[in-house]
Amino acid sequence: MKKVVVVGAGNIGSTIAAMLAETGDYAVVLCDSNASRFDWIGKHSAITTRVVDITDAAALGDLFAGCFAVLSAAPFHLTTRIADAAAAAGIHYLDLTEDVASTRHVKQLADGAKSAFIPQCGLAPGYISILANDLAQRFDKLETVRLRVGALPQYPSNALNYNLTWSTDGVINEYIEPCEAVVEGHLTKVPAMEEREEFSLDGMTYEAFNTSGGLGTLCETYAGRVRTLNYKTIRYPGHAAIMKALLNDLNLRNRRDMLKDILEKSLPVTSQDVVIVFVTVSGYKAGRLVQETHAQKIYSGIIGGTLYSAIQITTAAGICTVLDMLASGKLPQSGFVRQEEVSFPEFLNNRFGRYYGSSSAAQAA
Structure with a gap:
């Protein structure tokens, strides 16, 4: 099982965690600064929850140690903090942001990185x-x-x-x-x-x-x-x-x-x-x-x-599909990865991407 961290336990973050956990291929750490958000999340053996101050770089660094990837479902204004911590930990980074300035920052972090940085993995962009x-x-x-x-x-x-x-x-x-x-x-x-x-x-x-x-x-x-x-x-x-x-x-x-x-x-x-x-x-x-x-x-x-x-299904399925393709070696393993580098047929054939074809x-x- 690959260990991944999902940052943000809101409607989308909790859906991402549930989708990944159901496969049996991912051990998910779902974190949020607000402990009350975990009250709405069903218990699953593949999901553990952590209360973490997302603005604390040291806390994020400890959380990311030994993980395969981090998926940010946090508000757009926290995106760059999470990306910085992922870069410092040397792990793959994916997010859902539509914020242009945040994506520019992620692109700069990806320059020369040994892990992949893949922003904008939701519905639109994504x-x-x-x-x-x-x-x-x-x-x-x-x-x-x-x-x-x-x-x-x-x-x-x-x-x-x-x-x-x-x-x-x-x-x-x-x-x-x-x-x-x-x-x-x-x-x-x-x-x-x-x-x-x-x-x-x-x-x-x-x-x-x-x-x-x-x-x-x-x-x-x-x-x-x-x-x-x-x-x-x-x-x-x-x-x-x-x-x-x-x-x-x-x-x-x-x-x-x-x-x-x-x-x-x-x-x-x-x-x-x-x-x-x-x-x-x-x-x-x-x-x-x-x-x-x-x-x-x-x-x-x-x-x-x-x-x-x-919106939960489409947004969560988008980032889960890209993570799955990254884990299976179907996407570049380092540097900045654009959404348009993802093969549309392979996306739809993925176990998560199929949710887009079911309606x-x-x-x-």
Whole structure:
């Protein structure tokens, strides 16, 4: 059994621990600074829990000693501390962050490292990057790559048409920070919450708008190779207008703690959610301009007798698949590893990656 540490015992971290433990191939140490979070976690012989101050480098160093890898499911602002400790311990590092600055730091740590550093292993960035790269490879020349992802309640019942399904800190961060994109072939930054559009899928209308971090390293990889590359978050219509009023008119973009408190005390958590993945790539094949689209909906489900939300399943399955591929030698064992280096067919064939193929999906050329 390979010993791994999962940092953060929230909805996603606890799901990662449970998925890995069920295989019998991983001994999981699940740690958090808040001991009360362990009360919600079912007991498993392959999971041990530890209360650790994540800001304490020495404590993390002791925890990481002798481990194969650490998987960070902690808030984005703690990512770099965990990565630093992993580098000092010489172990593999994986995370879920959408934060661009944190990923740059991880990339610097990976330079010359003897272990692998693989950030952005969740849904978006993560799965969406692997999928988009696979579609893009089918073209002789690329024109546009458009990525759209959303984690939505199946039954919206408030003015925001939204329930908390993921990290509140993460949602706020991606609604505020600048977004990377490729415009007319050049890597640039565009403002979050802008360039709103509407589209229909299965008879339902959605809106999508710029959010930060969803592209991972795709912009660096495809700058100069594609005319347009962008990422937008999917929501039900009306969400963007209200959020922009909160962020801009009430200036809550500069009072993140207050905004977090409002959202967490006003919007209930739900496990009845749906993850929507919508990727469209256009370009030339044999001299003809063609388009390929991958549209997919993934719902909550029962794994090992426990009900997990769609965002828990997709995010946890993403990082577990990459860890599994790393452990089996299917990914580079050292340095910085981009999501687009992961083979999409091998990802889907993995025991964790198969969760992405178990819900409704449709592809059209």
